[in-house]
Amino acid sequence: MGGVAQRLFGGVFPVFGWAGGLSGAGLLDLFEARLKRFKPLLAPPLVAMVLATNVAEYMGLIIAVHLFTGVPLDVAAVFALVDVVLSASLPTGGLSSRGLLGGLWPWWRLASWSSCGL
């Protein structure tokens, strides 16, 4: 399902990106400003969401380290903490940070640098 769903629903990223960009605020800022009375209803599922996704990504990393290095899962779980170091050390909004996030690499800036001969 992943491939088809990605093609169908990849469109929501430009849509919500526009919403964020046009309003000058992220969706959570908008929730805070305009849906404040729903905050007690919205916050718990959002926290559950990030807890679930963080566990999932950590599991993915454990499997990846296990496959990459061949070490047992228990040991891979320790090595997988490398993402903690990376996450904590990269500057917010910096090129390396955006590169790690992957989806919003500022290609146009690279193009402008290359056109300046840098």
Add this chain to the structure above:
Amino acid sequence: MALGSVVSRLPEGAAVVAATIMPHALLLHSHLTHGMDRSVHMWQTLANLLGASAINASMQIMAATALFGRAVDLGEAPAILEPLFGGLAAFLFSVALFAASLSASAVSVEAGVLVFLYATGRRFPAAAARLTARLVNVAPALAALHLGASPVEVLVYTQYVLSLVLPVVMAAAVRRSRRMLGAAGRAAALAGTVFVTAMDLYSFVAG
């Protein structure tokens, strides 16, 4: 393969929808787009999605060729790929999985920081917030592993939790953004919300 792409077992089906749309990424994306030119943002996003779709399609074609009809755990994939496509394919699979995991992990941590900020209303130093957002999940994840849960099982069920939250995030976003989205955007976002909600309801009934 096309049929298999849209019809799958539950809760895996709902989990894959959540893993693909990623509600936490929707939230983070809207925060990262501040100050970006609208057309640059659109073309950049479309280019990234096109690249991701090409990689996704190549993975599905490869999996359909090599793994069709086999019950395979993710951990066995390189060992199966090696005799079929060579050692380089198995190595590249592991490298790609590792890189993708690091990137996905960074996205989830950044989204976690934003949500904790929203939920608590307090701003913390970036490094401390990221460390907290990540480390708070290490204990339950390790406990699940020690209790004998398969990492892939944990992956699937945590993504299923995401799929349950997805309609909440999308519905709130659509409600808030309806004036900005325009008719086409509103229809697309609403259709996505309805589809995901239907998948969740179906998974409750069928699963």
